[in-house]
Amino acid sequence: MRLPDSVSRRGLMLALGAGGVVLGSGRQALADPVFAEYPFQLGVASGDPTPDGFVIWTRLAPRPLEPGHGMPSAPVPVRWEVGTDPSLSNVVRRGEALARPELGHAVHVEIEGLEPGRDYFYRFIAGAERTATGRAKTAPAAGTAVARSRFGVVGxxxxxxxxxxxxRRIAGEDLDFVYCYGDYIYEGRGSRTYTGSGGTMENPRQHIGGETYSLDDYRRRYAQYKMDADLQASHAAAAWFVTWDDHEVANNWVSAIDDGVPPEVFLLRRQAAAQAFYEHMPLRRSAFPRGAEMQLYRHAAWGDLLDLNFLDTRSHRSDQPCGDQWATTCEGVNDAAAQVLGEAQEQWLYRNLDRCRAHWKVLAQQIMVMDLERREGPEPGFNLDTWAGYRIPRQRLLDRLHQRRIGNVIVLTGDEHQNYAGELYRDSRNPEELPVAAEFVTTSISSSGDGVDQQPRGRQYLADNPFLKFNNAQRGYVVCDVTPEAWRTEFKVLDKVSERNGTLTTRAVYAVESNDGRVVPA
Structure with missing residues (x-):
């Protein structure tokens, strides 16, 4: 049999062994593939749950870190099954999808027709190989009374x-879903050491290759991360809602801007990064990249308890003011034309908030909304990569919440590599009687290495910012335990991440009572 020009005989045998068969004139589809190595080395994932389904994901990659990932330049059929029990003895949905080379042989299947508010289990099969079983929970039916939800926040x-x-620890929490706020990968070249606030430390492991620029670079970086067994366990345990922050592309990028790079050149990098992000995340087709652009802001609901607005604070934002310096301010902070969400996303958010009837309204996003004073002494200074660097759109958001009397608003944030809990006021230096919202900032999974309970600057922040109620500088994650009566945020921290099997403890629990807004220890 003559192989299509784009599939070399050597490449086919390398990837699939002797059992591969090319089907159809020029279609390059493979039936009953026999892989030379296990093809599902990147695990499985699910995401974006709705009352009748969710997305399931995998990617064929027998040799994930090599160019071409050990696959031929041809589509490969992948079967999938969804059932009601972990052994999948009761399969309720099954089908077949094509793993296409244009998408790095990634598979996204949007499952529909399931029952609301219950656990399901899924797996993929290609040839004689199958994945481990993943779990995902459908959302409760729209408007259904929900007495409690527990979900996680990571990034x-x-x-x-x-x-x-x-x-590994969050995989054992039995959560409804997980929200990942971003910085899923980091784009930098491999390095033996890391220099941060705690000085220079030896990295316990190392990136393969240089800084990521091309699609192949980003694919290899995602593959290295996704080969981690603990990350695979986390994905397999619950459906994720994913957004991105900056390091999925480049540090502190905004819109089409990366300092020192021509915009048209940076767009090429953004396009490669967007495609790789889609290829490796359990996203719906509505997020499919259009060049460098992706539709990542979206809405979800969890019965009548949670209204979830997942925001994108990178793609539509104007450049950071004051040269993006740390702990400073300048007239650019007051730029009336500045944007954080962009006009379209901002108006979309306002419409959602206006018509929301759920008990708790959630803004799940990337950068801190609290305008923390970060500079010692009488002169003000802010982190200008947060909402504090964009005073006008920040004020617009807080005024909107106040004027429309939109209560029970919770902001979920990441990026800081620390835990924070605090209150949002229209004027944080002269606060009103009650906050307009509460904000919980989740620390990093691993970024910045082993932490400490509190850094000196954390103590300074607490002293200088009375609306800030809690700060901690260890690694970990957050679990939100929510009822109609109260929102509880559990800050789970590890004593170390430089070695495996660090000890996990609950460092603190902070709560917000319904129709109150104040953040208090629980």
Whole structure:
């Protein structure tokens, strides 16, 4: 049999062994493949649950770190099954999808027709190989009374700077879903050391290759992260809602801007990064990249209890003011034309909030909304990569919440590599009687390496910012335990991530009572 020009005989045998068969004139589809090595080395994932389904994901990659990932340049059929029990003895949905070479042989299947508010289990099969079984829970039916929800928040998982013990621990939490706020990968070249606030430390592991620029670079970086067994366990345990922050592309990028790079060149990098992000995340087709752009802001609900607005604070934002310096301010902070969400996303969010009837309204996003004073002394200074660097759109958001009397608003944030709990006021230096919202910032999974309970600057922040109620500088994750009466945020921390199997403890629990807004210890 003559192989199509794009599939070399050597490449086919390398990837699939002797059992591969090319089907159809020029279609390059493979039936009953026999892989030379296990093809599902990147695990499985699910995401974006709705009352009748969710997305399931995998990617064929027998040799994930090699160019071509050990696959031929041809589509490969992958079967999938969804059942009601972990052994999948009762399969309720099954089908077949094509793993296409244009998408790195990734598979995204949008499952529909399931029952609301219950656990399901899924797996993929290609040839004689099958994945481990993943679990996902459908959302409760729209408007259904929900007495309780428990979900997790994770992000900032620099592979080099620590092990993913937190992912292994969160996999055992029995959660409804997980929200990942971003920095799923880091784009930097491999390095033996990391220099941070705690000085220079030896990295416990190292990135393969240089900084990521091309699609192949990003694919290899995602593959290295996803081969981690603890991260795979976290994905397999619950459906994720994923967004991105900056390191999925480049540090502190915004819109089409990366300092020192021509915009048209940076767009090429953004396009490669967007495609790789889609290829490796359990996202719906609505997020499919259009060049460098992705539709990542979206809405979800959990019965009548939670209204979830997942925001994208990178793609539509204007450049950071004051040269993106640390702990400073300048007239650019007051730029009336500045944007954080972009006009379209901002108006979309306002419409959602206006018509929401759920008990708790959630803004799940990336950068801190609290305008923390970060500079010692009488002169003000802010982190200008947060909402504090964009005073006008920040004020617009807080005024909207106040004027429309939108209560029970919770902001979930990441990026800081620390835990924070605090209150949002229209004027944080002259607060009103009650906050307009509460904000919980989740620390990193591994970024910044082994932490400490509190850094000196954390103590300074607490002293200088009375609206800030809690700070901690260890690694870990957050579990939100929510009822109609109260929102409880559990800060789970590890004593170390430089070694495997760090000890997990609950460092603190902070709560917000319904129709109150104040953040108090629980």
């Amino acid at each position: 900032c998982q620099a592979y080099e700077q620590g092990f993913y013990t937190a992912h």
